[in-house]
Amino acid sequence: MSEFQTIDVRDPSDELVHIIDDDEQLRAALVDFFETVGINSDAFKDTADFNQRADANRTGCLLLDVRLPGLSGIEFQRKLCAAGSDVPIVFMTGHGDVSTSVSAMKGGAVDFLLKPFRMDDLLVAVQTAIDKGRMQRELASRRKHVAECAARLTPRERQVMKLVTDGLMNKQVAFELGISEIMVKLHRGSAMRKMQARSLADLVKKSDLLQ
Template identity: 40%
Template sequence: MDAIVRIVDDEETVRNSELFIFKLAGIPAVAYSSAEEFLSRDDLSQAGCIILDLRMMEMGGLELQRCLQERGSDLPIIFLTGHGTVDAAVMALKNGAEDFLQKPVKPEILLEVVKVHLQKNKELRESKAVIQEKINKFKLLTDREKEVLREVARGKLNKQIAIDLNIAEQTVKIHRGNAMHKLGLRSALDASAFLLDIGRLGKNE
């Protein structure tokens, strides 16, 4: 699924102009006339970015930004406004906005900024998907396999693990082999990297 640009601006001429710019560039885009419309209709699960007007009739850009943060959205926000002030820019960027551009902005500048953030968000989503897939695989291990794998990842030998867990060394080998096979791992270094990626190396779960 392609990443999509969301334009949130209460000025129709601005929305239409930006939609035209992205259409010419072959970039999928959709426009909303208010923050409320955006929140009620947009699919936040689709990668992309948001071009957000700072001042709108009802809910303003900064308020929408806070709302999206509360919902856990990772969509990068590019503030585009004709009413920008230093204080507003500082607040927007401090709250996580990626860029703050003044209207009118040149099409080539807008496109350059948008392309960067579309790619960054796509890569972020892909990275999250890979991590989630690893987490799902890890959950399929038995409790003992998880326990043994953590010890393997810490660089311990089978004999050490057997002593620490008070089980037979042969049992350790079996659990180690099963865990490594299920996760597609070949070495203790692989196991360490895998558990670090999913934040499970230091947890007893």
């Protein structure tokens, strides 16, 4: 069984677009729009409101205004990054400038929309962000599974796996570690089983996920 069979893919119904904007009419309009296209959403007047009420387990992406009461959108993005959050963000603003948009994109934003924006452009940006979040969660799940498998390896099996996935042949690994080639084959086979690797190429991919 490979790690791809153990991924806990979130049901799309659990994904929410969290809208953070201080314009009440716009928040309502966006919630209505997302409902018409079959996307779940929730709206918040500022980042404090989001922190108090948002369900973090259902975050598909953030649709975040740049200018907000209290913490600005850009400041909130930096705070999330500092906390280790990789939730995808689509920024929107009626007061865009080059430096702000560059800062947002360098911070990992998916898109930066100027108000008034076309709903088609908004939909593309949000769907891209949701898809990005989905891929991030799947990758995190794969890494977790691989780490759990790697935790079962003995120190010697780790050494052998490292050298094998670095491209060394069995006899080269044996020379490097000062053991027989037969022992290298035994440790390699054991590492393959514990890592649930179907081939050397699969083992290399899983080893890369541990980096």
